[in-house]
Amino acid sequence: MTTLIQYLQYFLNGITLGAIYALIALGYTMVYGILKFINFAHGDILMVGAYTGLLTYTALLGDSTNGAWMLIAFFLAMLVSMAFCAILGMFIEKVAYKPLRNANRLAPLLSAIGVSFILSNGAAWIFGTQSRRFPYPFDDTPIVIAGLSITPHQILTIVVSIIMMIVLTSFVNKTRMGKAMRATSLDQPTSELMGIDVNHVISMTFAIGSALAAVGGILASFDFRVSASMGTMTGLKAFVAAVIGGIGNIQGAMLGGIILGILESVGAPLLGIPSSLRDAIAFAVLIIILLVKPDGILGKNEREKV
Amino acid sequence: MVNFLQLIIIYAGIYALMAIGQNCITGYTGMLSLCHAGFFCIGSYATAILCKDFGFSFWASLPIAAIASGILGFLIGVPTLRLKGDYLCIATLGLGEIIRTVATNLNPVGYQSVPRAMLFGYQFSARNKVQFILLIWAFVLIFYILFQQLAHSRLGRAMAAIREDEVAAQSNGINVTKYKIGAFVLGAAIGGVAGCFMTAYTQTVNPSSFTFMVSVMVLCMVVLGGMGNGKAVILGALIVQFISYFPQLVGLSSVIPAQATQIIYGLCLVVLMIWRPQGLLGRDKYRYGDPRSTKERLVGFFKRNPEKKGGRA
Numbered sequence: 001m002t003t004l005i006q007y008l009q010y011f012l013n014g015i016t017l018g019a020i021y022a023l024i025a026l027g028y029t030m031v032y033g034i035l036k037f038i039n040f041a042h043g044d045i046l047m048v049g050a051y052t053g054l055l056t057y058t059a060l061l062g063d064s065t066n067g068a069w070m071l072i073a074f075f076l077a078m079l080v081s082m083a084f085c086a087i088l089g090m091f092i093e094k095v096a097y098k099p100l101r102n103a104n105r106l107a108p109l110l111s112a113i114g115v116s117f118i119l120s121n122g123a124a125w126i127f128g129t130q131s132r133r134f135p136y137p138f139d140d141t142p143i144v145i146a147g148l149s150i151t152p153h154q155i156l157t158i159v160v161s162i163i164m165m166i167v168l169t170s171f172v173n174k175t176r177m178g179k180a181m182r183a184t185s186l187d188q189p190t191s192e193l194m195g196i197d198v199n200h201v202i203s204m205t206f207a208i209g210s211a212l213a214a215v216g217g218i219l220a221s222f223d224f225r226v227s228a229s230m231g232t233m234t235g236l237k238a239f240v241a242a243v244i245g246g247i248g249n250i251q252g253a254m255l256g257g258i259i260l261g262i263l264e265s266v267g268a269p270l271l272g273i274p275s276s277l278r279d280a281i282a283f284a285v286l287i288i289i290l291l292v293k294p295d296g297i298l299g300k301n302e303r304e305k306v
Numbered sequence: 307m308v309n310f311l312q313l314i315i316i317y318a319g320i321y322a323l324m325a326i327g328q329n330c331i332t333g334y335t336g337m338l339s340l341c342h343a344g345f346f347c348i349g350s351y352a353t354a355i356l357c358k359d360f361g362f363s364f365w366a367s368l369p370i371a372a373i374a375s376g377i378l379g380f381l382i383g384v385p386t387l388r389l390k391g392d393y394l395c396i397a398t399l400g401l402g403e404i405i406r407t408v409a410t411n412l413n414p415v416g417y418q419s420v421p422r423a424m425l426f427g428y429q430f431s432a433r434n435k436v437q438f439i440l441l442i443w444a445f446v447l448i449f450y451i452l453f454q455q456l457a458h459s460r461l462g463r464a465m466a467a468i469r470e471d472e473v474a475a476q477s478n479g480i481n482v483t484k485y486k487i488g489a490f491v492l493g494a495a496i497g498g499v500a501g502c503f504m505t506a507y508t509q510t511v512n513p514s515s516f517t518f519m520v521s522v523m524v525l526c527m528v529v530l531g532g533m534g535n536g537k538a539v540i541l542g543a544l545i546v547q548f549i550s551y552f553p554q555l556v557g558l559s560s561v562i563p564a565q566a567t568q569i570i571y572g573l574c575l576v577v578l579m580i581w582r583p584q585g586l587l588g589r590d591k592y593r594y595g596d597p598r599s600t601k602e603r604l605v606g607f608f609k610r611n612p613e614k615k616g617g618r619a
Contacts, residue, residue, distance in 0.1 A: 038392055096576050103583030105391070106338065110529050113522055114575030121568035236399070236518070243396055280407040283400030290397050291385055 005147040010266045016154040017223070018261020019161035023216035024238035025245070025253035026168065027209030033185040033248035034205050037105065040112040041092060042213055043235015044119035045085055047228060049214025050221040051123060053081035054134055067138070074137035078160075078218055082211040089210025090203045098199075116231075124228035131227035134218070153222045164215055165254055168208070172250060177204060185248065233279070237264075240286045246299025255297060260285065307555065312435035314551045315544075316507060319442035320500050322543035325527040326449050326536070327496030332525065333534035334457060335489040336469030338395040341382065341402030343520035345375040345494045347409060347513070349501025354417040354511040364421070364506050371502040372495040378405075379494025383487045402521055409513040416512040420505055442503055446540065449496060454536050456492075465489055466534070530578060532585030541586065549574055 024046055031039045057077035061070060096115050100108040138156075142149035172178035183191040184201045192198050216238070217231070224230055237260065245256025260282060267281040268274070289296065324342055331339045352371035356362040362370075386397045456462050464485050467475040476482050505511055523546060531542025548555070549571050553562040578586070 032392075036392075038395070096580070099580045100583055103579075106332075106529050106533070107579045107583035109338075110526060111576050111579040113526065114572040114579070117572030117575070118569050121565040121572065125563060125565035125569070232518075236403075239396070240400070243393070247392075274411065276411055277407060280404045283404050286400045287386070287397050290389055290393055294389055294393055 007266060007269070009148055010269060011262060012148060012150060012154070014262035014265030015258060016157050016261070017265055018241075018258035019158050020216050020220045020223075020234075020257075021238045021241040021261050022254045022257025023161055023164060023212050023219070024235065025242040025257045026165075026250060027213045028239050028242040029245070029247050029250060029253040030181075030205050030209045032242070033250075034181070034188075034202060035097070035101075035108075037097075037108045038112070038239065039097075039209075040109065040235075041096075041115040041119060042209065043231035043233075043238070044116045044123075045089060045092075045210045045231070046213040046217035046220065046235060046238075047123060047226075047231035048088060048119060049081045049085045049210075049217035050134070050226045050230065051127060052084045053077045053214065053218040054132065054221065054226050056080045057135070057137070070137040078215060081214040081218060085210040085214035086207035089206040089213075093203060093206040098202075120228050120231060127228060129228060131225040131230070133225055134221040136222070157219045157222070160215060160219060164212060168212070169250065171208075177201070181205060237279075237282050240282055243286060243296055244289050246296030249296070249298045252296055252298035259297075309435070310551065310555050312439060314547050314555065315439050316435060316442060317551075318544045318547040319439065319446050320503050320507070321524065321527060321547060322446045322540045323442075323449060323500035323503065324497050324524045325531070325539040325543045326446070326453055327493040327500070328524045328528045329493075329534065329536065329539045330453060330456075330489050330496070331493035332528055333539070334462060334465040334469065335486060337387065337486060337490065338391060339398040339490070339493070340395050340518070340521045340525060341398040341405070342493075342497045342524045343516045343518065344382075344402040344405035345379060345497030346501040346504070346520060347405055347516035348375045348378050349498030350505045350511045350516075351409065351417075351501075352498065353502040353505040354420045357421045357505075358417055358419075364502075368499065368502050371498045373498075375498025375501070376491045376495035379491040379497075380487065382494075383490035387483065387486045387490060399518065399521070402516075403518060406513060406516050406518075409516070414513065416510060418510050420509045420511070422506065422509065438507060442507075445499070445503070449499075450536050450540065457534070457536065461485070461488075469534075526575060529585055530575070532587040532589055534589050535585070535587050538585055538587035545586075546571075 024042070027042050027045075028039060031037070031042070054077075057073055060073040060076060064070070064073075092115055096111045097108050100111055136153055138152050140151050140153055142151045172181060180191070180196045180201050181204070183194070183196055184198055188198060191201075216234075220230070220234055224234065238257065241256040241260040242253045243256070244260055245252030245254070247253075263285055264278050264282050267285075268278050271281075293299070324346060327345070328339070328342050331337050349371040352374045353364070353367045356367040356370060357364060382398065382401050386394060386401070389397055457466075464475070464480045467478065467480055468482055468485055472482055527542035527546050528539045529542075530545060531538030531540070550567060552570070553564075553567050582588070
């Protein structure tokens with residue numbers, strides 16, 4: 001029975017990891033839904049978010065060890081980081097992607113890669129290359145329930161992710177802006193004719209996606225530490241998650257993130273391969289999904305018309 | 307300084323070979339692939355293993371490295387080329403990462419002191435850079451001419467047709483799958499050749515040097531120079547290498563940190579893409595019947611608004 005409990009433990013860890021992937025994947029999927037381009041700089045925005053969160057948190061905290069203030073400071077830091085990343089995302093869109101909206105498809109992709117270089121190396125220049133630990137805003141002793149251990153930061157990750165996803169879903173489905181976003185991703189020229197300010201919608205999409213990435217970055221830094229290169233792999237995997245779920249589909253990104261997290265966590269022990277091959281599992285899953293159902297699990301099958 | 311210039315030219319030559327391969331895949335046939343690091347890796351390993359463990363000479367290992375990469379390209383290509391555009395990009399990206407992860411897990415240190423390349427009893431060593439430059443750029447020239455011929459042949463026109471409109475190409479009797487896989491295998495094989503030269507020059511193979519960034523850099527060279535334009539991708543390779551090694555070249559590597567170079571590189575990418583989204587030299591217009599001479603075209607390029615834009619339609 002010990003093995004079953006072990007697998008349940010991997011499963012639980014996978015859900016936490018998947019929740020982080022899902023948050024980041026949402027940014028990729030929203031941008032792709034509207035602009036049809038892979039925002040390679042998204043992973044680095046999550047790194048910027050983690051650094052902003054860390055710096056704000058340590059600055060707010062000072063020498064205080066008051067438990068309640070630690071939690072408040074943590075959430076304040078998260079809000080500051082979200083706001084900062086939202087502005088950064090909008091700024092990057094204005095400067096680096098907007099002039100290329102009518103160029104060939106590769107131009108914005110390369111521009112995004114350029115932005116990614118600037119952000120990751122800028123951070124490495126300012127903060128140095130060594131990674132830092134994000135201090136827990138609470139006592140992080142694992143809680144053991146029926147042989148399964150769950151740490152408070154895992155609970156925090158899951159709770160924050162669920163709240164973010166609910167807020168986002170209701171924003172997209174209930175508000176005017178959300179409706180405009182859905183319309184723009186369906187058909188940009190028509191929605192422009194209907195009086196939707198497409199530029200504003202695109203800006204908002206980048207702002208929301210980047211804010212979610214900031215949250216994902218802060219939550220990820222509990223597990224992965226904060227470093228200038230943390231965004232590359234996490235970003236790539238989140239993108240894989242978005243594709244698995246069906247890129248352009250918000251529910252798909254959430255589902256894809258959770259699935260990828262679980263597979264990555266359970267896959268290595270299940271197949272009996274070293275955990276250093278975890279990354280290979282993520283990409284192998286991606287390729288299998290792409291071959292079986294190229295539009296992802298929840299993606300719509302778009303037929304090409306001549 | 308001269309030493310460094312020579313080093314840059316050697317690396318630019320190796321990367322130019324890769325860029326020629328990537329150009330065949332992305333520039334001619336219009337497939338967005340991001341696993342040239344994987345082909346580079348296979349080529350490097352093939353040469354290292356053959357020369358070190360089996361006593362092959364460099365020249366014997368060269369075609370085998372190309373064939374090995376070509377076979378890998380075929381294996382990757384057959385299942386993934388059904389995918390379109392961005393999906394292909396992600397699938398190939400994933401495969402490139404898988405190759406690197408597996409290589410790291412099999413042998414994390416790689417190979418050291420691989421035997422040097424010999425030609426008519428002459429030994430190419432890393433110390434005599436001029437000879438190595440000649441060797442590599444001779445190959446760049448050969449492959450440039452070969453691919454230029456390919457682009458202007460029936461094959462190249464079929465690839466261009468696929469790039470412009472797959473459905474239209476298919477309805478004109480072009481076997482799209484065959485040409486796509488063919489272009490992919492060719493591009494992969496050239497990536498293998500580049501890997502072979504890398505091993506011959508550095509005499510070491512290390513799995514950590516085949517990251518996703520290498521694939522991105524090769525793609526940058528192709529897009530920066532101008533897709534589907536043989537001269538342009540070689541120029542792109544030179545420019546990217548010059549930017550990457552600029553501080554070392556001017557002897558300021560102690561003043562300018564490595565990150566600053568990368569930031570400049572990123573800035574260059576963004577600015578160049580906004581200024582010239584079609585790449586520095588743009589597409590090779592000659593093929594579509596541009597009647598202007600080279601001089602006229604040069605003038606036209608610097609004027610930016612040439613009167614005879616595009617020539618006769």
